[in-house]
Structures are given as C-alpha cells and as structure tokens.
Amino acid sequence: MDNTDTKKALFVCEACGKMGVKNGNRQKYCSSQSCQNIRNARKSARNKRRTNQKTTY
C-alpha cells in the first residue's frame, strides 16, 4: 500500500467515463486526445454562446 494514494484525488472523465487522477485543478476530462478535443469543443461552444448573447441583446 502506498501512503501517497491517499493524497490522490480521483475523478471520472465526462467524455469517456474513465477514472483518472486529478492534476490539481478541477479536472473533468482525462488526458486522452479525443477527450481533450471534446473539452476544447465545449469550451469554444460556450464562448460562442456568450458572444451570441451579447450580439442579440
């Protein structure tokens, strides 16, 4: 048994549902390329929505 295990925080990737070890920040996606792509896509989609709201307002 490793004592360091207690310090590791696990999270479930929102994209693939796999468990991973948190890097420190609130992490929602694992480090796999496809999941990072999804993360980036969601980020930009959110930004788009924000700018749309601004322009339509």
Ligand SMILES: [Zn+2]
């Ligand atoms: Zn993932």
